[in-house]
Amino acid sequence: MRSWRTPVGVLLTAVMLFPVYWMVNVSLTPLSDMRKAPSLIPVHPTTEGYERVLREQVPYLGTSLLVALGTVVLTLALAAPAAYSLAKLRPAGRRALGFVLLVAQMIPGIIMALGFYGIYVKLGVTNTVWGLVLADSTIAVPFAVLILTSFMASVPDEVLQAARIDGAGPWRSFVSIVLPASRNGVVTAALFSFLWAWSDFLFAATLDSGGRLQPLTLGIYRYIGNNNQEWNSIMATAVVASVPATVLIVVAQRYVAAGVTSGAVKD
Amino acid sequence: MRARLAGWAFLVPLVAYLLVCYAYPLFTNVDLSIRGYTVRSFVHGGAPLVGFANYAVVFGDPTFRTALLNTVLFTLVSLFFQYTIGLAAALFFARGFRLSATLRALFLVPWLLPLIVSASTWAWLLNSESGLVNAALKVVGLGPVNWLTSPEWSLVSVTIANIWIGIPFNLVVLYSGLQNIPREVYEASSLDGASGWQTFWHVTFPLLRPVSAITLLLGLVYTLKVFDVIWIMTKGGPSGSSTTLATWSYELGFGNMLPRFGPSAAVGNVLILIAVIAGLLYIRVQRRQELA
Incomplete structure (x- = not known):
């Protein structure tokens, strides 16, 4: 019908x-x-808007890509082992840590930005790409740990026990059993950390606005800020900045939906 | 024993990270708020302790009342419309029809776009002279509205854009909540002769209550944080008419040639207090549901 x-x-x-x-x-x-x-x-x-993007925004694009990929690597490197421990090794104090991670997700970005700015100025490391990567990772790490923990928790304990009897240590079990089995969780965490770092404007504006390498969000912001009326260039840049999100919707929608609902709805 | 050590070893990087990248910036923020920083002492150190002076400055500033009121209005109005529209869309999609999965995925696009993209698109749609919205109003004989440049409309405009951005999140979460309601419940309800509307009010809506609570509380936490949308569309203006606590904090610290880090940090700490209260409420509700 x-x-x-x-x-x-x-x-x-x-x-x-x-x-x-x-x-x-x-x-x-x-x-x-x-x-x-x-x-x-x-x-x-x-195509005059897009031609201008090609002329002026390519370095910004490259920086955004670098920052987003850097954030993905850092986030996964920190979150995956921690999630394994929380889900499978279950040390004492894991409930408290889970609580800290939940609260961490709720801290408004502006507070983190001001705090990071104070620290970076003192250390003289403002306007660096790695500084921006470190700050951007704070948006993603708590989320990544929580979602990976829930994926890794569903790996059966019997499998790990069998591996232990065969002489596999915790590291071996992590790398060759738990990590491959929770591939979907890893993909989801990677997707969201990429997207958030790619979209970040606040950390870029506070920590990297005088940098040699600046991300695309600042490129758009400068276009708007120059108060020019060249809105075709602004919107062309916006279209280019939307490409990753659009690609994700097309090729990875089930991961995206999993990420949105994780934590909010328990299956 | 060995297992326990291993458990901790795998957690060490994360704990170190949380200390360096969360605790330290938060501590810096508190420190900023209780010292009298100037640009010079910000770089070279040695700012004097001033206790709660920055907080007194902030609370005494007339902008504080405006920003607090705007934050409350922006948050409540956003949540109301995001939730009702999201729920209506979720109910619509819950039946499943040809193309429904694809359309549902497309609905997510506004939520995934970089905020600066959505905000600048809305800024152009609402532009006084060349925007599409005013052009459409002109067709039906209504005068141009200065959406972003008049104090009466600026908060409305940023709220509309924020509602648009938040609908997809509500849709997806409420949709998956609806999927978890067993089909037999509906069958029983229709056997009893309940109309669609009655089924919604007496069956679906009450069963969806836990998911609704979580959705709204998460929405509350997210909306309190909103900065990009407002800053890019109006910079909190004109004359503070769309300023919230988040944009005011940024404006004090970074919006001028002469930064006022102390008051900026003080506003941030007021915001964090509100956010954490909302957050604790969320955790409480979630824990209770896990036990149920």
């Missing part, structure tokens, strides 16, 4: 995504049309 819900659903989704469409539309509009009444479709499509 054909449902009325499909056409209504398509319509609702179109309304919801209209601002995204508008961003693409404006990115293709020539500057000469920008002051006229807005047109629903790009009548005279132009």
Whole structure:
């Protein structure tokens, strides 16, 4: 039976995504049309906005990529062993640590940014890429530990016991059993830490605004801040900045949904 | 014994990290808030202890009342609409129909976009002279509204953008909550002759209460933190009309040529207090549900 819900659903989704469409539309509009009444479709499509992005924003793009990948590596390196310990080795004090991680997720970014700024100024390490990576990782690490712990907890204890009888130490069990078995959790944690670092504006603005290498969010912010009316370039940059999120939706939607609901709903 | 040692060994990096990257910045923030920092002493040290003077400055500033009120309004209005629209969408998608999984995935896009992207897109949509919203209003004969540049509308505008960003999160979480309600419950309800509306009010909504509570509390924690959206769209202006505690803290510390780190940190610490209270509430509710 054909449902009325499909056409209504398509319509609702179109309304919801209209601002995204508008961003693409404006990115293709020539500057000469920008002051006229807005047109629903790009009548005279132009690539001038994108050409400007290619000319001016490539270094920012490279930095964003570097920062996001660095954050993924750091986050996984810290979170995976800790999650293994919490889920399988179960040392005393793990409940307290879990509590600390939950609270850590709730600290507003502006407070972390000011704290990091105070420390970085004292140490003279503002405007460095690794400094930004370290700060960005704080958005992702508590989440990554919690989600990896719940994935690793579902690895059966019997398997680990059998490995121990065969002489495998905790490290061997971690690397060759638990980590491969919780591949989905690792992917989810990696996806979100990439996305959050890629999207970060607050840490970039406070810790890296004078840096030689700056991320794309600052590139967009400078375009807006120059108070120019070249909104096709601004929106073209925004489109480019949206690519990772769009790719994730297309190729990894089940991981994304798993990440959103983890912690909020227990299956 | 060996197992216990190993357990701790695997945790050492994380604990060290939490001390360096959470405890130390938080401590720095408290330290900033109780000292009289100038730009010079910020770099070279030696700022005098001033106790609660920065807090007195903040509480005495008329902006504090505005920022607190705006934070409350922004948060409550955002939560209300994000939740109701998200729930309506979740109920709509719960039936499952052709394309439903794809459309549901597309609904997530606003939530995954970098905030600076969403915020600047909305800023252009709401632009006074060239924005689409005013152009549409003109078609139906309504005058242009200065969405971002008038004190009456700026808070409304940033709230609208924030609602749009938050709907997907509510949709996904409430949808998965709906999926966990056993099908037999609905069957029993329809056998008893309940209408769709009655089923919703007397069956679905009460059964969804735990998930709703968690969704709203997580939303509360997230919304209190919102900074990017407001800063990029209005910078908290005009004249403080869309300032929240988060944007005010940033403005004091980084928004001017002459930073005031002490008051900035003090505002941040007030915000953290509110956020942690909300957070503890969340943890309490979650623990209770785990026991149930």
